[in-house]
Amino acid sequence: MRTRRTVVVLAVSALLLSPATADATPVGGIFPHSVTLTESSLEGVHGTAPDATVRNVLTVTAGGTALRVRLSNPFGGTALAVRSVWVGLQPSTDSPALVPGSNRRATFGFRRAVTVPPGGSAWSDPLPLSVRRGDHVAVSIYAPGSPIDDHTFPPPQADTPGSFQSRAGDAGADESGSAFGTFSPGVLWWADAISAVSAARGTIVALGDSITDGYNAFGGGPRWTDVLAARIGTLPPGRRLSVANAGISGNTVSVQPNPYDPAGQCCGPPAPVRLDRDVLSLPGVRYVLLLEGTNDLGGGDYAPPAPATQVIGAMRTIAARVHAAGRRIVGATILPMCNAAGSAKEQARLAVNAWIRTSGTFDAVLDFDSVLRDPADPTVIRPDWRSDCYHPNAEGDRLLGESIDLAVFER
Structure with a gap:
């Protein structure tokens, strides 16, 4: 009996110390x-x-x-x-x-x-x-x-x-x-x-650009993903989730030349290219929260503004791959960008947001646009909640994190 127990303990120890893999569902339980x-x-x-x-x-x-x-x-x-x-x-x-x-x-x-x-x-x-x-x-x-x-x-x-x-x-x-x-x-x-054995029931990965990365969130507060993590962390143990921030400033949601960097070293590969490495390969992923598109729609010195169809097509592709991997995906609407009402860029943003809200592509939708836009001018973020035309300040990030209905991560 002692010999059998020793063999079992050694076998389990060897498995626990074996080279780790990035599988979301570890082999053998x-x-x-x-x-x-x-x-x-x-x-x-x-x-x-x-x-x-x-x-x-x-x-x-x-x-x-x-x-x-x-x-x-x-x-x-x-x-x-x-x-x-x-x-x-x-x-x-x-x-x-x-x-x-x-x-x-x-x-x-x-x-x-x-x-x-x-x-x-x-x-x-x-x-x-x-x-x-x-x-x-x-x-x-x-x-x-x-x-x-x-x-x-x-x-x-x-x-x-x-x-x-x-x-x-x-x-x-x-x-x-x-x-x-x-x-x-x-x-x-x-x-x-970083991964661990945890009582949390899974991981939310926030896939995004500088707004997720926390760039220009002036005011000393946490990023909206950190606010979300703190809120979920206070739930009863059986409902808790971890939050992984996969934001990269300057990132695009569609496969295209980066608007800011012809060398491809500033802003990470487009979201569909990095989806496996930064999202689907991670242990425990249950939900993907997608907030991207600003850089595509805005364009820059090295890429023109993308049409709405390009951004929608990329989001549809990402959602399909997430679903095929057995995960759920939550879509967030694109924040105001200071583009004039009626301009081509603003019309494209509105078209993408309308599609996000109504297409049924996502398992749930977070209407970040409606949370932060200025009621007096919906083409901009409200002045006291923004650091510039594209980025919320710390108060804006706090509001985004607190606006999220946690029930979307229980479906």
């Missing part, structure tokens, strides 16, 4: 509640990593244990050669110091180093760490000479996601934080997702 606790989508390659350690800090949106971290090299022309990764808990973004005794050395298939080929990702083995909603998780990565796949559009607030960079060398084991410099909000290298 070993991770029946594996969900994505947080995400920060990568957008492009910007340079080569120096001989230094980057301490990425992300905030989790649900509690869990057996944490796993995903490192990605989607845009690098050469391999991401990671020499070491440490994962710990950070009490505050005011300092790179970690909670004493929380720092753990990550392994990948039981190895401390991992090589991620161009276009690839690697999940760490489960770590003996537990977190609560709102905890900051620090992922310290030492990969000198590797292409820097990053997220580099800082939100205005000094909160996560963000990172610290060390002096020369591998400083991942440093819990004191003395080897690291100041915090860079919004800047992350390679670490794009």
Whole structure:
């Protein structure tokens, strides 16, 4: 009897420590509640990593244990050669110091180093760490000479996601934080997702552009996705969900040249191109919340304004792929953009929003347009809720997050 029990324990331990995959439904039921606790989508390659350690800090949106971290090299022309990764808990973004005794050395298939080929990702083995909603998780990565796949559009607030960079060398084991410099909000290298075994019943992924990313949300408040996560986190345990933010500033919902960047390094691939990596490959995804189209309809120096049919076609394609993968999709209407009433851009926005509201393509609709538009001039966001023509301020983000009917995530 003792021998049989030992064999069973060893077999389960081996499965728990085996190289992780990005499947939403883990094989064999070993991770029946594996969900994505947080995400920060990568957008492009910007340079080569120096001989230094980057301490990425992300905030989790649900509690869990057996944490796993995903490192990605989607845009690098050469391999991401990671020499070491440490994962710990950070009490505050005011300092790179970690909670004493929380720092753990990550392994990948039981190895401390991992090589991620161009276009690839690697999940760490489960770590003996537990977190609560709102905890900051620090992922310290030492990969000198590797292409820097990053997220580099800082939100205005000094909160996560963000990172610290060390002096020369591998400083991942440093819990004191003395080897690291100041915090860079919004800047992350390679670490794009964290998952865990959780009591949360699944994950909502918010797929979007700068409005989801939190760009220009001036006023010091959280992003609308963070407001949503806080609200869902107060529900009874059986109704809770985690929220993963897959926003990239400048992103487009349709496959087209990026309006702002001919090199394709500022704003991530179009939403249909990154849908698998940034959404469907993540553990535990049950709902996708789509808020995109502003950059397509607005156009820029490198792409003309898109017609409504192009944006609608892209949204229809995304919804079909989400449904085919067995998930539900929630569509949000496009916010006002300061386009003159009757102009081609405004007519296109109104046509897309009318389609979102009435087509039946989405499992539910969030009418963000009606929440923030100015009753005196519906072509603009109300002045006290906007930072510019396209982006809500912190108060606008708060209103968006609080306007969401949580019942749409119980269907």
